[in-house]
Amino acid sequence: MPLARRGFLALAFAPALLLAVLFAGVVHSRPTPLWRTAIPTEALRTDRCTWYCHNHGCPHAPVLPAWLASDRGAFGVALRGLYGFGDALSSDRATGYGLANLLVFCVAWPALTGGLWIVAIVQHAELKQLRRRS
Amino acid sequence: MTAILFALGFAVYAACVDFMLNLAAILHVTYRDANTAVLLIGFPATTAVLAVVCAWQRVVLRRERAKIGRAK
Numbered sequence: 562m563p564l565a566r567r568g569f570l571a572l573a574f575a576p577a578l579l580l581a582v583l584f585a586g587v588v589h590s591r592p593t594p595l596w597r598t599a600i601p602t603e604a605l606r607t608d609r610c611t612w613y614c615h616n617h618g619c620p621h622a623p624v625l626p627a628w629l630a631s632d633r634g635a636f637g638v639a640l641r642g643l644y645g646f647g648d649a650l651s652s653d654r655a656t657g658y659g660l661a662n663l664l665v666f667c668v669a670w671p672a673l674t675g676g677l678w679i680v681a682i683v684q685h686a687e688l689k690q691l692r693r694r695s
Numbered sequence: 696m697t698a699i700l701f702a703l704g705f706a707v708y709a710a711c712v713d714f715m716l717n718l719a720a721i722l723h724v725t726y727r728d729a730n731t732a733v734l735l736i737g738f739p740a741t742t743a744v745l746a747v748v749c750a751w752q753r754v755v756l757r758r759e760r761a762k763i764g765r766a767k
Contacts, residue, residue, distance in 0.1 A: 588714050590721060597709035598702065610719050610726035615712050621725040630731045639735060659708045667707060670738055677745035684752035691759040695766065 572682055577675065 603611035610619060623630040630636045643665065647657030650664075719729035 584710075584714055587717050587721065588710055590717050593713050593717070596706050597713075598705070600709070610716055612712070612716065614726040615716070619725050619727045621727075623727045623731075624724045625728050625731050629735065630725075630727050635735050636727060636731050660704065662711070663704055663708055666734060666738070667711070670742070674738070674742050674745060677742065677749055680749050681745060681752065684749065684756060688752060688756055688759065691756070691763065695759065695763050 569682065569686070573679055576678060 600616060601612045602616070603613050605611065605613040605617075605620065610621060614621065626634075628634045632640075643661045644654070644658055646665070647654065647659070647661035649657070650660050651657035715729045715733070716726055718733070719726045722729065724732075
């Protein structure tokens with residue numbers, strides 16, 4: 562494989578690799594099963610959020626302003642949007658919500674961002690070539 | 696096949712929640728803050744910056760091509 566092609570591939574996949582390492586590091590910063598098969602039931606803790614916050618709604622006071630992190634703010638709007646999208650995908654509310662989350666945040670958005678990143682590095686290389694020529 | 700896909704999807708979803716919960720604990724913020732910061736600020740900001748960079752590169756590329764065309 563030519564060096565330029567190898568360099569392009571390394572640059573193209575570097576952010577994905579970096580994110581994967583960061584993701585794994587954060588997920589396993591506490592003992593966490595590698596493959597969950599059921600939603601865990603954890604008790605409410607006052608010092609930090611647990612699965613209780615996911616399962617029952619987070620009772621802790623957010624640090625971010627209300628227009629962003631409250632149920633009436635952007636967070637609430639996004640949540641309602643995901644539930645709405647989920648309802649269109651499945652008759653089971655929880656399954657639909659999970660599926661909507663996966664499709665938006667794990668498939669569509671990363672694909673769009675990854676695509677834009679590839680376009681940016683291709684156009685950067687093209688620009689460099691053109692400037693060398695002129 | 697559907698069962699395998701469901702199990703995989705569930706495991707990925709659960710890993711994402713674990714990521715958010717642990718990130719919140721590391722940063723001493725709430726689960727809601729971590730979700731908002733990553734999914735409603737970080738993701739859109741990254742995409743917006745990349746879209747602006749791509750659009751700007753397109754404009755510069757067009758200008759450079761025109762310059763070369765004029766020189767010929």
